[in-house]
Amino acid sequence: MKVYSTADLRNVALVGHGGTGKTSLVSALLFTAGAVNRLGRVDDGSAVTDYEDEETERKISLQTALAHLDWKGRKVNLIDTPGYAAFVSDAKLGVAVADTVLVLIEAVAGVQVITERVWGYAELFGTPTAFVVNKLDRENASFERAVAGIRERYGRTAVPIQLPIGAEHDFSGVVDVLGGRAYRFAADRSGKVTEEAIPATMVDDVRAARAALTEIVAETDDALMERFFEAGELGAEELLGGLRQAIATRRLFPILCASALHVVGAQTLLDAIVELTPCPSWREAVGVDPRNQSEVRRPVAEDQPVSAFVFKTVADPFAGRLTLFRVMTGTLKPDSHVVNPTRENHAERLSNLAVLQGKQATPVPELHAGDLGVIAKLKETQTSDTLADTARPIVYPRVTFRDPAISFAVTPKSKGDEEKISMALARLIEEDPVLRVRRDARTGELLVSGTGQLHVEVALTRLKRKFGVEAELHPPKVPYLETIRRRVSGVEGKHKKQSGGRGQFGVCVIDMEPLPHGAGFEFVDKIFGGSIPQNYRPAVEKGVREASERGWRAGCPVVDFRVTLTDGKYHDVDSSEMAFKIAGSLAFQEAMQQAQPTILEPVMAVEITAPEEAMGDIMGDLSSRRGKPQGMEAHGTMQRIRALVPMAEMLNYDAALKSMTSDRGSYTMEMDHYQEVPGPIQEKIVAKHAAKNQERAG
Numbered sequence: 001m002k003v004y005s006t007a008d009l010r011n012v013a014l015v016g017h018g019g020t021g022k023t024s025l026v027s028a029l030l031f032t033a034g035a036v037n038r039l040g041r042v043d044d045g046s047a048v049t050d051y052e053d054e055e056t057e058r059k060i061s062l063q064t065a066l067a068h069l070d071w072k073g074r075k076v077n078l079i080d081t082p083g084y085a086a087f088v089s090d091a092k093l094g095v096a097v098a099d100t101v102l103v104l105i106e107a108v109a110g111v112q113v114i115t116e117r118v119w120g121y122a123e124l125f126g127t128p129t130a131f132v133v134n135k136l137d138r139e140n141a142s143f144e145r146a147v148a149g150i151r152e153r154y155g156r157t158a159v160p161i162q163l164p165i166g167a168e169h170d171f172s173g174v175v176d177v178l179g180g181r182a183y184r185f186a187a188d189r190s191g192k193v194t195e196e197a198i199p200a201t202m203v204d205d206v207r208a209a210r211a212a213l214t215e216i217v218a219e220t221d222d223a224l225m226e227r228f229f230e231a232g233e234l235g236a237e238e239l240l241g242g243l244r245q246a247i248a249t250r251r252l253f254p255i256l257c258a259s260a261l262h263v264v265g266a267q268t269l270l271d272a273i274v275e276l277t278p279c280p281s282w283r284e285a286v287g288v289d290p291r292n293q294s295e296v297r298r299p300v301a302e303d304q305p306v307s308a309f310v311f312k313t314v315a316d317p318f319a320g321r322l323t324l325f326r327v328m329t330g331t332l333k334p335d336s337h338v339v340n341p342t343r344e345n346h347a348e349r350l351s352n353l354a355v356l357q358g359k360q361a362t363p364v365p366e367l368h369a370g371d372l373g374v375i376a377k378l379k380e381t382q383t384s385d386t387l388a389d390t391a392r393p394i395v396y397p398r399v400t401f402r403d404p405a406i407s408f409a410v411t412p413k414s415k416g417d418e419e420k421i422s423m424a425l426a427r428l429i430e431e432d433p434v435l436r437v438r439r440d441a442r443t444g445e446l447l448v449s450g451t452g453q454l455h456v457e458v459a460l461t462r463l464k465r466k467f468g469v470e471a472e473l474h475p476p477k478v479p480y481l482e483t484i485r486r487r488v489s490g491v492e493g494k495h496k497k498q499s500g501g502r503g504q505f506g507v508c509v510i511d512m513e514p515l516p517h518g519a520g521f522e523f524v525d526k527i528f529g530g531s532i533p534q535n536y537r538p539a540v541e542k543g544v545r546e547a548s549e550r551g552w553r554a555g556c557p558v559v560d561f562r563v564t565l566t567d568g569k570y571h572d573v574d575s576s577e578m579a580f581k582i583a584g585s586l587a588f589q590e591a592m593q594q595a596q597p598t599i600l601e602p603v604m605a606v607e608i609t610a611p612e613e614a615m616g617d618i619m620g621d622l623s624s625r626r627g628k629p630q631g632m633e634a635h636g637t638m639q640r641i642r643a644l645v646p647m648a649e650m651l652n653y654d655a656a657l658k659s660m661t662s663d664r665g666s667y668t669m670e671m672d673h674y675q676e677v678p679g680p681i682q683e684k685i686v687a688k689h690a691a692k693n694q695e696r697a698g
Helices: 020-032 053-058 091-096 112-126 141-152 200-217 222-231 236-248 266-276 414-430 453-467 536-550 577-594 612-623 653-661 681-698
Strands: 011-016 065-071 074-080 100-106 129-134 158-160 162-164 173-176 181-185 194-195 253-257 287-290 296-299 307-317 320-329 338-339 346-348 353-357 358-361 372-376 384-388 405-414 438-439 446-450 471-474 482-484 488-497 503-516 523-524 561-569 595-613 630-636 636-646 668-677
Touching: 011 020, 011 091, 011 112, 011 266, 020 074, 020 266, 020 372, 053 453, 065 266, 065 353, 065 372, 074 091, 074 266, 091 112, 091 307, 100 112, 100 141, 112 595, 129 141, 129 488, 141 253, 158 200, 162 200, 162 253, 162 405, 181 266, 194 482, 200 222, 200 236, 222 236, 236 253, 236 266, 253 266, 287 320, 307 414, 320 653, 405 414, 414 446, 414 453, 446 453, 453 471, 453 653, 488 577, 503 536, 503 577, 523 536, 536 561, 536 577, 561 577, 595 612, 595 653, 595 681, 612 630, 612 636, 612 653, 636 668, 653 668
Parallel strands: 011 074, 011 100, 100 129, 129 253, 158 253, 523 561
Antiparallel strands: 065 074, 162 173, 173 181, 181 194, 287 296, 307 320, 307 384, 320 372, 338 346, 338 384, 353 358, 353 372, 405 446, 405 471, 438 446, 482 595, 488 503, 503 561, 595 636, 595 668, 630 636
C-alpha cells in the first residue's frame, strides 16, 4: 500500500439528510477512480461503506465508515456518514476528522431537516464546506430550485461552480464554470466522460455563473477586490487561487452537481476535490498539554511529535476492538511509543497499522500527519481519546453529544444471560458513544437510552449478531415518587410479640410533615430522657427509611418528608434493634394513612424541531399529552418548540412525531422536575400496582 505525504491527502466527509445518496456517491467515486472493479449499489447490498448486516437489510447507513481512492496522485479519504435522525449523531465524529465537508442536497426535496444538523457540525469545527446537488436525474429534480433553497438558507456565498447539462431523465453531464468546458458522461453507468465545448444553449448561463463566482471570490480578498475593480475581471490563476483560499476559510461554499446512481459528475467532483479543497496542513492541530493544562498548537506536518485522535471504535466479535483514528501530527509507525494521556498515560502497543476500504483492512508501513487509519486490539483507548508521543503529550478536545432522547428497559430472553448482556452492552457503548446504559436504582430495570426507538432496536440487533445475546425491549417504568401533603403528630408504632422465651417489644411515637420538593428525607431525634435508649433510636430511622423506599400507595419511594421521633417505650429484656426497626416501619405506615399521600411524576423538558406546516398537529398533540408549551422560535426553515411534558406521556413520542412530520422532525428531552399527578391518573396508577401485587400473590 502506497504511503502518502500530508500535502497529497484530502479528507472528505459526505453528510446530508437520509436518502440524499451519500453512500451511492462514495460508490460512484470509488468506481470512477478504479479503487473497486464494479459499481456498488445500496439496493443490492454491494456498497463498500454499508457493510453491516443491519445496513444491507434496511438499505440505510447506520454508522460512519471509511473508504479511500487515488486520484491524480492524491489520496482521497472518503468518510461516509449516516443521515437518518436516529443515527446522524455519528456523522459528527466523521466531520471532526475531515478537512472538507460535502453536504449532499437531494435535487427534488432540497434543504431538509438533517441538512441543518450536519451544517451545524461543519460550523462547529470550522470545516470548509461544499454542496453537491445529487439525484439530478430524478423526475421533478431542479438544480435551480435546489440552489435557490441553499442560498436562501446559507446566503449568497453559496455559489455554483458547475451547471448541469440537461434536466431530469436527460441529465447527462456538467459544465465546469471555472474551466469553461463541458463534460458529458456515458449513459451506461461506466463513468466514461467526453470533454467538449459548452452547449450553445448554455453559453449565457455559464457566462453569468462565472461572473457571479468571480464577484464573490473578489469580495473575499482585498487585493483581489482591487484587481477586480481595476480590470473588471480576474485572471484564471487569480480566480483559481482566490477560490481555493475562499473555500478553505469558509468565505465561499461551492455548489456542484451529480447523479451518483448513474455515475454522472463523479469525475468532475473528484477533480474539484483534489484541485480546490485543502490538504490537512491548512490549519494547526490545537490541544492541551495534560501536564500543565496549557494550550498547545502544532503544524499538521510529518516532522512534528506524533499524535493521533480516535474518532470511532468498532466492536468486532472476531478481531476485537478496532480503533479508527486520524494522525494529527507526525508520522505513526507500528513501533511508535505512544501513551493515552486521557487514560492516565496508559501505554498502548501498536500492532499492524491499516487503512480501511469499508470493512476491508489493508496493512500500511506508516501513516503521515492528516491520514486516517485503523489499529486492532488497543486495550484502553476509546472514542474521542488521544494517543501521543511519550515525551511530548497532548490531548485533543473530545467530541460531545446531546443526551439521549428516550430510554427502554431491556431484559435477556434467557435467564442466565443477565451478566452476559451487561458485558455485551458495554462493548456496544464503545462503538456508539450516543448510546447509554444504566441500572435504574428505583425500578431495578436495565435501561438502554438512545436517540429514538429505531436507534435502540438496532443496538439490540447488533447485540444478537455480534455477541449472541438476545434481548427484549420494553417501555421503561416511569419512576414515580410518593410524598405527603399534611402534617400528622403523635403517631404510634408498636411491635409486641410473645411466643415463649424472650419476646419482642418496641414502641415509638413520631411526627411526620411534608418538606419542599427535592428535600428528600430527614430524621430528627427529639426524645429527652430514656423512653427509648440511644442505641435503639437509629433502628427506628432505619425502619422508617426502608418502609418509605417500598412506598405506600403505588409501591414508589416516598420522598420530601421529615420524621421526628418524640417518644416511645422499651423493655429491659424483650427490646432489640429489630423490634424498634419494625416499630418504626409500623409508625410510618400509620402516619401515611393520615398524611394525605400523593403521587409525583417526572416532567421532561422537551425540545422539538419540525417544519412549519406540522406546528398545528404538534401543538394539538402536546396538549393531549398534558404538555405545557414554553416557547417557539424559528430555526432556519424549521420551527423549534420548547415544552414541559410528563415523562409518562412521552414514551411513544418517537413514532408519533415521525407520523406528524413525515420523519422530518426531531426532538430531545431531559429530566426537569417532579410534579403531582392528577387525581384520576393517580387512581389508575394505584389500581395497576394493586393488580400486579394480586398477580404476584396468586
